[in-house]
Amino acid sequence: MMTEESCWICLSGAEVHQPLQRPCSCPRYVHRTCLGRWQLQCAGRRDEFQCRFCGATLPRLDETLTPPHLREVHVIPYIAVIYKGECFKVPIKPGTEGMAEFRARVKCLFGMSHDAEFHVSFECASPSGEILNLDGMECxxxxxxxxxxxxxxxxxxxxxxxTWDERMTV
Structure with a gap:
């Protein structure tokens, strides 16, 4: 009896536009988009970066979540920062440097000292349109x-x- 491989997340098999992959050394298969959604749901935790079964490093979230036709589109992304009822559009960059720049920009924007700590909560639309709340700067x-x-x-x-009101840029 032959068994068809299936995605460990959605349990479906391979499809023309959704082949199964093995992003790490364990024998489990996954669709790239399923892995991306999984990593997004695990944002800020170990499962975002490491396979929960074998511990291997997983592909970056942007590699698994970004639809193929959007990978070469170059943009400047923004995050809306809402503080005391006011909304500010802050340009961002990914990575450790981008996070440090975002922290510094928010502190400057709201007159916080350079060593002040603050808590953030990100409300994001996933590529599928689902609204997610990601809690903490680690997200x-x-x-x-x-x-x-x-x-x-x-x-x-x-x-x-x-849509964005371009006048909100800071």
Whole structure:
């Protein structure tokens, strides 16, 4: 009896536009988009970066979550920062440097001292349109990835669920 491989997340088999992959050394297969959604749901925790079964490093979230047709679209993503009822559009970059720059920009924007700590909560639209709340600065890269995908969708004329007032840029 032959058994067909299936995705360990959605349990479906391979499809023409959704082949199964093995992103790590364990024998489990996964669709790239399923892995991306999984990593997004695990933002800020170990499962975002490491396979929960074998401990191997997983592909970056932007590699698994970004739709193929948007990967070469170059954009400047923004995060809306809401503080005391005011909304500010802050340009962002992914990675450790981008997170440090975001922290510094927010502190400057609201007159906080350079050594002040603050808590953030990111409300993001996943590529599928689902609204997610990512809690804590450790989720910055996941939020930046979602912001980049949304900006790329807007750049190619796809509905990303919202529009920006360009006058809000800081």
């Amino acid at each position: 910055f890269n996941a939020a930046a990835t979602c912001a980049t995908i949304s900006a790329a969708k807007r750049a190619v004329g796809e509905d990303a669920g919202f």
